[in-house]
Amino acid sequence: MYxxxxxxxxxxxxxxxxxxxxxxxxxxxxxxVQLLGMWASPYVYKVKWALSIKGVEYEYVEEDLRNKSxxxxxxxxxxxxxxxxxxxxxxxxESDVIxxxxxxxxxxxxxxxxxxxxxxxAMARFWVRFVPDKLSPRIWxxxxxxxxxxxxxxxxxxxxxxxVLEEKLTLGGNEFFGGDSVGLVDLSLGALAYVIPxxxxxxxERLVTEDMFPxxxxxxxxxxxxxxxxxxxxxxxxxxxxxxxxxxxxxKNSA
Amino acid sequence: xxxQGDVTVLGTVVSPFxxxxxxxxxxxxVSYEYLEQNVFDKGxxxxxxxxxxxxxxxxxxxxxxVCESVAIVQYVDExxxxxxxxxxxxxxxxxRAVARFWAAYVDDKLVAAVLGILRAATEEERDEKVEAAHAxxxxxxxxxxxxxxGKAFFSGGDSVGYLDLALGCHLFWLETLRSMFGVTIIDxxxxxxxxxxxxxxxxxxxxKEVTPPTNSVEEYAGKLQAIWAAAASAK
Numbered sequence: 001m002y003x004x005x006x007x008x009x010x011x012x013x014x015x016x017x018x019x020x021x022x023x024x025x026x027x028x029x030x031x032x033v034q035l036l037g038m039w040a041s042p043y044v045y046k047v048k049w050a051l052s053i054k055g056v057e058y059e060y061v062e063e064d065l066r067n068k069s070x071x072x073x074x075x076x077x078x079x080x081x082x083x084x085x086x087x088x089x090x091x092x093x094e095s096d097v098i099x100x101x102x103x104x105x106x107x108x109x110x111x112x113x114x115x116x117x118x119x120x121x122a123m124a125r126f127w128v129r130f131v132p133d134k135l136s137p138r139i140w141x142x143x144x145x146x147x148x149x150x151x152x153x154x155x156x157x158x159x160x161x162x163x164v165l166e167e168k169l170t171l172g173g174n175e176f177f178g179g180d181s182v183g184l185v186d187l188s189l190g191a192l193a194y195v196i197p198x199x200x201x202x203x204x205e206r207l208v209t210e211d212m213f214p215x216x217x218x219x220x221x222x223x224x225x226x227x228x229x230x231x232x233x234x235x236x237x238x239x240x241x242x243x244x245x246x247x248x249x250x251x252k253n254s255a
Numbered sequence: 256x257x258x259q260g261d262v263t264v265l266g267t268v269v270s271p272f273x274x275x276x277x278x279x280x281x282x283x284x285v286s287y288e289y290l291e292q293n294v295f296d297k298g299x300x301x302x303x304x305x306x307x308x309x310x311x312x313x314x315x316x317x318x319x320x321v322c323e324s325v326a327i328v329q330y331v332d333e334x335x336x337x338x339x340x341x342x343x344x345x346x347x348x349x350x351r352a353v354a355r356f357w358a359a360y361v362d363d364k365l366v367a368a369v370l371g372i373l374r375a376a377t378e379e380e381r382d383e384k385v386e387a388a389h390a391x392x393x394x395x396x397x398x399x400x401x402x403x404x405g406k407a408f409f410s411g412g413d414s415v416g417y418l419d420l421a422l423g424c425h426l427f428w429l430e431t432l433r434s435m436f437g438v439t440i441i442d443x444x445x446x447x448x449x450x451x452x453x454x455x456x457x458x459x460x461x462x463k464e465v466t467p468p469t470n471s472v473e474e475y476a477g478k479l480q481a482i483w484a485a486a487a488s489a490k
Binding site for chain 2: 025077078087090092093094096097098100101104105118119121122123125126129130133134164168
């Protein structure tokens with residue numbers, strides 16, 4: 001799964017192994033893991049998938065974001081958002097931070113979320129940033145813009161970024177960006193696998209077709225069927241109702 | 256350690272993200288070739304090494320580029336690790352999460368706040384943006400108390416770590432805002448511990464190693480303002 005990428009020099013390999021030498025957390029003593037979440041948040045699902053990869057048992061707490069609980073406000077005073085992972089009473093907020101924590105805290109348990117090779121890890125972390133920096137904002141713009149010139153432009157901008165993914169983020173013959181199993185990059189892109197088809201249905205326009213994006217399209221199907229993902233997906237009918245209402249709102253309120 | 260293969264950094268002397276990477280390499284004792292970039296006239300190597308974003312910093316190690324400062328700093332920490340190397344991220348998983356959380360917060364909120372102050376068209380707007388910047392910095396006073404555990408730095412020790420670099424690399428821009436507009440963002444009155452930390456940070460060898468040349472940040476800020484003004488009048 002990990003390429004002999006930069007060197008066959010054993011001294012270098014041994015040097016690189018040290019990043020794995022984190023103190024092992026003792027999971028045998030009683031541990032309490034809670035996930036504060038909300039049923040429609042893609043960031044919450046990202047964390048659920050990560051917990052599933054590691055086989056972590058946790059208590060899920062559904063938050064009403066219109067009436068935030070004192071627990072949520074106490075555990076995430078800075079952003080007041082979900083997801084928050086609470087590990088033995090200690091909160092971790094921000095989904096990307098939570099996923100790295102899950103990888104660190106349950107090192108050696110379940111599957112790997114990040115590759116072993118430092119350069120591959122860096123590439124994974126690079127692609128993680130691509131999603132919020134370049135991709136999501138453009139797809140959101142396409143979804144929230146009424147039909148017409150402006151929406152076409154937003155669609156083109158989204159297609160452009162999706163093409164970057166299609167061309168630059170190679171599977172290398174693997175099923176997932178993480179290799180044989182779902183990894184960090186898959187998790188970061190993951191929600192798009194159910195969000196994009198949903199947006200397409202609501203808008204009545206395709207964005208990711210098999211024709212234009214053969215690699216991405218095929219990956220989307222495999223991702224939704226992958227073991228850590230398939231039993232942890234949002235209720236799609238409810239989600240569609242919610243997003244249909246959102247689209248109507250944005251269309252009505254556009255200039 | 257001996258040579259670890261060629262290391263090159265593409266950066267600018269004013270980019271906080273490039274400064275962060277250079278400080279990380281300094282902490283590890285890794286020597287590298289530094290290539291100053293002109294972001295207004297991007298060179299072939301930058302465009303080839305970071306085709307997706309065309310931005311600095313880029314670390315090129317053994318011919319392979321690493322982009323995005325958060326990815327680069329962790330790469331540097333992970334590749335040059337073990338006996339004889341300082342650690343950048345702490346060892347404990349929860350401490351690592353706290354450091355990553357605040358580093359992400361800084362990159363998300365502080366950069367926008369600084370640019371807001373720089374872009375303000377009126378005195379009034381600037382005052383608002385300064386208030387906003389103070390609000391961004393405010394929670395970090397408590398974060399410092401929690402992370403430092405009574406020591407000098409966010410790392411919880413006597414030398415700098417991941418979060419120190421993440422926030423510290425922005426201090427040169429905050430200094431420039433002070434000299435340009437007389438505003439103090441990390442203010443000893445509002446955030447005393449943070450202000451004391453900032454002084455200590457700027458006094459470290461790592462910070463001194465990468466301090467931008469005098470006026471360079473202000474000159475760059477001036478160029479940005481000129482570009483924004485030109486774009487505004489073109490509309």
